[in-house]
Amino acid sequence: MQAQSPTTYQIDVALDPLEVRMQPLNVTPTDAQQRTLREQSGWNQWAANHPRWRSIMGSVTGLPHRAFGPAIEVPGSDLVSRAQHFVANDLVDFGIGFEGEWTVETKTGQHDWAFAQQTVNGIPVEGGRIVTKWWEGQLIMWGADWYGDVPAESESPLTELAQMEAATAGVEFDEWYEVEMGDQAWVPVLGQGDELDWHLVQKWMVSGRDGAIPRRYETAVDVSTGEIVWRQNRVVHIDGKWSVPAADGKPERAVLRMGLDRPADAMVISGVISSQVHEMYPYEGDVTLPMPSLSLPITGGAVYTDNEGGFISDASGPQLVSVALEGRWSTVLTNGSTPSLDVQFEDGYNAMDLSDLGNLKERSAYRSVSLIHDHMKSYMPDFTDLDWSIPTNIDVAGECNAFYDGQSVNFYDAGGGCNATSLIADVVWHEYGHGINDYFYSSLGYNFSNGAMNEGYADLWAMSLGNIAEIGKGFYTDNEDGIRAYDQEPKVYPQDLVGEVHADGEIICGAWYDTHLLMGGDWMQTMSLFIDAYPGLQATAPNGSEGQAFTDVLIDVLQADDDDGDLSNGTPNDLAIVEGFDIHGISVFSYAEIDHNPEEFSPAETDIVIEAETFIIFPYNLYFEAVNLWYQTEAGGEWTQVVMDNPDGNALFTAQIPAQPAGSVLAYYMGITDDFGGLSAVNPVAAANESYPNLPHYLLVGVEPVLINDSDEYSDFGNWTTGLPGQDNATTGIWEEAIPVGSYAEANDPSSVVAPTQDHTVGFAGYAFVT
Numbered sequence: 001m002q003a004q005s006p007t008t009y010q011i012d013v014a015l016d017p018l019e020v021r022m023q024p025l026n027v028t029p030t031d032a033q034q035r036t037l038r039e040q041s042g043w044n045q046w047a048a049n050h051p052r053w054r055s056i057m058g059s060v061t062g063l064p065h066r067a068f069g070p071a072i073e074v075p076g077s078d079l080v081s082r083a084q085h086f087v088a089n090d091l092v093d094f095g096i097g098f099e100g101e102w103t104v105e106t107k108t109g110q111h112d113w114a115f116a117q118q119t120v121n122g123i124p125v126e127g128g129r130i131v132t133k134w135w136e137g138q139l140i141m142w143g144a145d146w147y148g149d150v151p152a153e154s155e156s157p158l159t160e161l162a163q164m165e166a167a168t169a170g171v172e173f174d175e176w177y178e179v180e181m182g183d184q185a186w187v188p189v190l191g192q193g194d195e196l197d198w199h200l201v202q203k204w205m206v207s208g209r210d211g212a213i214p215r216r217y218e219t220a221v222d223v224s225t226g227e228i229v230w231r232q233n234r235v236v237h238i239d240g241k242w243s244v245p246a247a248d249g250k251p252e253r254a255v256l257r258m259g260l261d262r263p264a265d266a267m268v269i270s271g272v273i274s275s276q277v278h279e280m281y282p283y284e285g286d287v288t289l290p291m292p293s294l295s296l297p298i299t300g301g302a303v304y305t306d307n308e309g310g311f312i313s314d315a316s317g318p319q320l321v322s323v324a325l326e327g328r329w330s331t332v333l334t335n336g337s338t339p340s341l342d343v344q345f346e347d348g349y350n351a352m353d354l355s356d357l358g359n360l361k362e363r364s365a366y367r368s369v370s371l372i373h374d375h376m377k378s379y380m381p382d383f384t385d386l387d388w389s390i391p392t393n394i395d396v397a398g399e400c401n402a403f404y405d406g407q408s409v410n411f412y413d414a415g416g417g418c419n420a421t422s423l424i425a426d427v428v429w430h431e432y433g434h435g436i437n438d439y440f441y442s443s444l445g446y447n448f449s450n451g452a453m454n455e456g457y458a459d460l461w462a463m464s465l466g467n468i469a470e471i472g473k474g475f476y477t478d479n480e481d482g483i484r485a486y487d488q489e490p491k492v493y494p495q496d497l498v499g500e501v502h503a504d505g506e507i508i509c510g511a512w513y514d515t516h517l518l519m520g521g522d523w524m525q526t527m528s529l530f531i532d533a534y535p536g537l538q539a540t541a542p543n544g545s546e547g548q549a550f551t552d553v554l555i556d557v558l559q560a561d562d563d564d565g566d567l568s569n570g571t572p573n574d575l576a577i578v579e580g581f582d583i584h585g586i587s588v589f590s591y592a593e594i595d596h597n598p599e600e601f602s603p604a605e606t607d608i609v610i611e612a613e614t615f616i617i618f619p620y621n622l623y624f625e626a627v628n629l630w631y632q633t634e635a636g637g638e639w640t641q642v643v644m645d646n647p648d649g650n651a652l653f654t655a656q657i658p659a660q661p662a663g664s665v666l667a668y669y670m671g672i673t674d675d676f677g678g679l680s681a682v683n684p685v686a687a688a689n690e691s692y693p694n695l696p697h698y699l700l701v702g703v704e705p706v707l708i709n710d711s712d713e714y715s716d717f718g719n720w721t722t723g724l725p726g727q728d729n730a731t732t733g734i735w736e737e738a739i740p741v742g743s744y745a746e747a748n749d750p751s752s753v754v755a756p757t758q759d760h761t762v763g764f765a766g767y768a769f770v771t
Helices: 031-041 043-048 079-089 160-168 360-379 425-443 451-466 501-518 523-536 546-561 574-582
Strands: 054-057 064-072 102-105 112-120 123-135 138-145 175-190 196-210 213-222 228-233 269-277 287-290 310-312 319-324 330-334 340-345 348-353 390-396 402-404 409-412 608-613 624-632 640-643 652-657 665-674 679-683 697-701 736-738 753-755 768-770
Touching (some): 031 043, 031 054, 043 054, 079 102, 079 123, 160 196, 175 213, 360 409, 360 451, 402 425, 425 451, 451 523, 451 546, 501 523, 608 665, 640 652
Parallel strands (some): 269 348
Antiparallel strands (some): 054 064, 064 138, 175 196, 213 228, 319 340
């Protein structure tokens, strides 16, 4: 079978011109930046008391965004008291204090969660929170996105009318609905350098219709200036019209048909309800299948059908009953009306085909909504926020799309070269998947804000129910192709991140799908990991911060797979998970560091042995390749690479450099390479940079020190005098003997060092001559 070309997007058409995105705050720091932030934040002191714990530092807060390691016992009688104790006794050393309310999640997966929202004078700080994860009552992960410089108040606010006018300025709708005022929040945005600019914003929901597409723009307006800090459409859709169909079809996979025959014993009204529907795709013929969860308002014994369409009422017949196309989880509406049918029920078993109840589009959508709700409940039985009958609107004005608006799922009729989207089961499942994302995060007190995560996870809900790798087959009337395919060339972060949520969502959904395949293709196993990682608040990252969100997902998936509360010793499916995510450019940074005490002198005509120590731990050990040494025997010459040996399998690595003649100056540095071509833990920091590299280590061959002056322990040259007395008239660049204070072109980025942070020679006090 020929491979199908990947789905592509007309980005200039698909991007919403009214959307306003903030510049990403939490770009994951490089390995070198991580080291600096760990040293500055106090992390190293905390980690010294908690062996094998690792952290991913937040570039803006300078605090651990995610810290994880072997389970820690924390005193307390319940989850909240343990979380409170941890903050009061551990996070206080990071300058964090919190005495407010905690939100807990204990309904999904093997882990419990406790979240704390940062507020200032009762106003929440956008993105400011403490996250803790617990395994059998022990702490296995925490994160502190906590801001220390939030203003206490803002400048004089504009009137509410002026704020509303700012929220609606430039917005043009064919039909306006309403403008609603929401909550306030403190929002940090990047200012000059590494400074944050703080905005106190008022949130407004601006709703209307643009053509056939409804809009509900959450708009954050600075209360003092009227500036739009962000604007995002909270209506999410399948985006079929804006995608370019690919070439070849895929093998079809369908949901297993449910059994029909389940006769009852008692002489009461009982039986099974079925109907003609499209099971999966509009190009397939309609089939007769059970109608699950359908409401049967039988007098004296109202009942719902079960998953197989079966029912047993307490009432006796015969009865003529008006049956509407509504049930526990879906109420079908076309032009505001729910189709109904008068049905004659007899005593005993009634095997009934209700193919006259509504039309094929209405019945197919009803059944698809009922199936995806039950699919969700099979993995989250204790989550009840979606246990109600969602309005399922059929033949909404427009074409080539479908959407979820926070209160209903909506499907367009055939037109514009597209089939009716109500006839495509996985499109219905996708839209309901948005509802699952929305209501589950709302149950935690947060918004499922990241559009790429929302689209990717809506696809995953659909794929896991249908056992499919392609979304929307049969979307177009002239072929059987879909609109997104996950068994083709993978989308990779960051090069395939384009700023369009459907396209960007293929990265995270693709990572899940490839992990699913690498683990053996068992959806029960895959979804158990998904559900355990689901409460991790990864999708609270704003649009544009997908790198942070995707990495958080990977860490949570590895912990979901862990079976002993100790991520540092690996997990049962770690190789499959790490590879599945790395296929899409999502990986956990290298935490390894190389410890090396450089020698400055070496004998001539003798092989030179360089020693270093490093600990390669999980998850980096899964894709560790080698510790390497690069050396150079003359300035400007070629660098020679040597793989360092690990003879005893411990932390010691050695490399042997051939003997060099007396007078040689040998330059060298070390680093760790991985299976994916990455280089990390370079020692000295940034020595491997192609542009503006840091100085390497230097070794003098065949010479011995005679006199040493290091400004600390040795002053063999006597006392130095700075400046030339009576002649030095310099006013700048004055030399002095002092402890160096480093500087960087980019804050906290050692690879952009301008002035070194420490004395070159290791001495008692660290003094050096500086200017």
